[in-house]
Amino acid sequence: MxxxxxxxxxxxxxxxxxxxxxxxxSQSASASASRRSQTLHDMELYLSKMGYxxxxxxxxxxxxxxxxxxxxxxxxxxxxxxxxxNGDARIGLYxxxxxxxxxxxxxxxxxxxxxxxxxxxxxxxxxxxxxELITKEGDKLPPKPAYFRFMTLMAFHxxxxxxxxxxxxxxxxxxxLDCTNIVPGPTVAAVSSLxxxxxALLGNSIREIAQNKGGIYKQxxxxxxxxxxxxxxxxxxxxxxxxxAPFSVVDTSTNFNDVxxxxxxxxxxxxxxxxxxxxxxxxxxxxxxxxxxxxxxxENHDWxxxxxxxxxxxxxxxxxxxxxxxxxxxxxxxxxxxxxxHTTDSLVACMNWFGxxxxxxxxxxxxxxxxxxxxxxCTKGRSATELLSVIVDSLKSVTNSHxxxxxxxxxxxxxxxxxxxxxxxxxxxxxxxxxALQELNVQHELKSVxxxxxxxxxxxxxxxxxxxxxxxxxxxxxxxxSQEKEVLVCGSLHLVGGVIEVAQLADVAL
Numbered sequence: 001m002x003x004x005x006x007x008x009x010x011x012x013x014x015x016x017x018x019x020x021x022x023x024x025x026s027q028s029a030s031a032s033a034s035r036r037s038q039t040l041h042d043m044e045l046y047l048s049k050m051g052y053x054x055x056x057x058x059x060x061x062x063x064x065x066x067x068x069x070x071x072x073x074x075x076x077x078x079x080x081x082x083x084x085x086n087g088d089a090r091i092g093l094y095x096x097x098x099x100x101x102x103x104x105x106x107x108x109x110x111x112x113x114x115x116x117x118x119x120x121x122x123x124x125x126x127x128x129x130x131x132e133l134i135t136k137e138g139d140k141l142p143p144k145p146a147y148f149r150f151m152t153l154m155a156f157h158x159x160x161x162x163x164x165x166x167x168x169x170x171x172x173x174x175x176x177l178d179c180t181n182i183v184p185g186p187t188v189a190a191v192s193s194l195x196x197x198x199x200a201l202l203g204n205s206i207r208e209i210a211q212n213k214g215g216i217y218k219q220x221x222x223x224x225x226x227x228x229x230x231x232x233x234x235x236x237x238x239x240x241x242x243x244x245a246p247f248s249v250v251d252t253s254t255n256f257n258d259v260x261x262x263x264x265x266x267x268x269x270x271x272x273x274x275x276x277x278x279x280x281x282x283x284x285x286x287x288x289x290x291x292x293x294x295x296x297x298x299e300n301h302d303w304x305x306x307x308x309x310x311x312x313x314x315x316x317x318x319x320x321x322x323x324x325x326x327x328x329x330x331x332x333x334x335x336x337x338x339x340x341x342h343t344t345d346s347l348v349a350c351m352n353w354f355g356x357x358x359x360x361x362x363x364x365x366x367x368x369x370x371x372x373x374x375x376x377x378c379t380k381g382r383s384a385t386e387l388l389s390v391i392v393d394s395l396k397s398v399t400n401s402h403x404x405x406x407x408x409x410x411x412x413x414x415x416x417x418x419x420x421x422x423x424x425x426x427x428x429x430x431x432x433x434x435x436a437l438q439e440l441n442v443q444h445e446l447k448s449v450x451x452x453x454x455x456x457x458x459x460x461x462x463x464x465x466x467x468x469x470x471x472x473x474x475x476x477x478x479x480x481x482s483q484e485k486e487v488l489v490c491g492s493l494h495l496v497g498g499v500i501e502v503a504q505l506a507d508v509a510l
Contacts, residue, residue, distance in 0.1 A: 004119055006118060006119045014147075038137070039178070042145065042149075060156070060169075064183060067191050068194050069195050078168045081279045082291075084312050090163065091164060092164035094106055094168070095107075096170065097493055101426045125154045166187075169186075176211075189218060191225040192274055194210055206231055210228070217240045220245065334475070337486065342378060342493065348394050358399050372488070373486070375495065376495075378446070402454065403453075411463045415495050419470050446464075475487060
């Protein structure tokens with residue numbers, strides 16, 4: 001049999017994506033709620049075809065993390081802390097989405113799977129799912145599940161084959177019905193900050209969101225939350241009590257003043273605190289002897305200050321594309337500021353971080369000011385006015401300067417990778433409105449809103465471009481090759497990933 005390639009794996013995986021029309025139909029159909037409620041049963045059927053039972057997943061020693069904001073950063077901190085506590089341990093990390101390569105979603109000790117390993121485990125799963133399945137209700141399931149479910153199944157298979165000592169598992173969406181919630185016995189389950197951004201259009205309240213997120217709490221597994229709005233916290237506590245899970249709220253009394261975090265931004269302190277408490281709970285209840293020797297040490301520690309080994313783990317955490325500064329090795333005069341913020345809350349955090357960067361790097365009037373760019377995009381359906389208002393208002397608050405005096409050029413572009421209209425293979429997305437994309441509807445709306453917010457900014461300084469490659473080319477050719485350039489990229493993780501791909505930053509950014 002001819003050896004399969006990584007590119008073939010990516011092509012097969014991309015075939016599992018749902019297009020925009022299919023997603024819209026599934027969300028509006030009255031029967032979809034009933035079908036979505038069968039997610040975990042469906043996952044069991046697929047697992048069985050792969051030769052596993054849900055109970056097999058308990059061997060992974062799962063640390064399960066959800067939330068509206070900060071769950072990805074928390075998983076990065078947790079993974080780094082576990083590596084710091086035992087350098088000989090093997091730590092699995094499953095997150096989404098990826099920035100440049102889908103292999104980023106499945107990591108061992110912080111490193112994405114190699115193309116060879118990814119291909120091997122991908123086709124293990126792909127080939128095992130070779131015929132349609134019948135649910136207990138008589139519904140037919142396709143042989144292969146949708147993209148995210150397939151990736152989750154592949155992650156489980158990978159971590160079991162790699163015999164990891166612990167698995168840091170990030171929920172995809174929600175909690176209760178997320179396909180990652182098939183793990184029956186995690187060691188610890190945690191909820192990061194709750195917010196309305198992802199669900200406000202559906203009319204969900206904080207209580208409803210908390211009910212959903214609290215669905216990952218399991219009997220006997222320590223249940224943790226960061227401080228939340230009171231009604232959300234009450235619901236989470238009730239969720240924990242209903243399954244007899246010991247519940248605690250993150251202790252904010254530990255001194256973090258001298259703690260250097262690997263992830264930038266003041267908002268990361270709370271995520272780091274959550275990660276510390278998650279790891280403490282894991283060590284306390286771990287079934288793995290590589291961490292058992294830490295139990296008494298951590299129980300006896302005075303947690304008014306962090307142990308040095310915890311400081312080391314937090315400092316070494318990496319989470320690309322989030323408040324990240326990248327000095328371009330190929331463009332000596334260009335610095336990229338990358339953040340995938342795509343909600344109002346995350347954009348506030350991004351602008352606070354970037355504003356602080358600007359305040360620290362402000363130059364004397366006699367010095368040449370860098371030519372600064374903003375590259376921005378958002379998905380269809382999000383409010384251009386709301387998101388851009390956050391950028392303008394937050395920067396004004398932090399820097400006391402208007403955005404039109406900060407940015408010399410503003411670029412609104414699509415998430416399409418290349419000027420040919422093609423995506424990089426790992427960044428291919430079929431969930432797009434092709435007509436709106438071709439007509440640049442979202443980008444023209446963004447430009448119109450920007451001018452409404454900042455009417456004095458000249459029209460030629462605000463550009464609408466059809467691809468990420470066109471945006472990077474615009475920067476390369478603009479403002480003279482010798483002038484220093486600073487580029488803020490935000491609004492979409494797909495946009496950030498595309499910039500890393502096109503500008504060839506992967507070696508230094510990932």
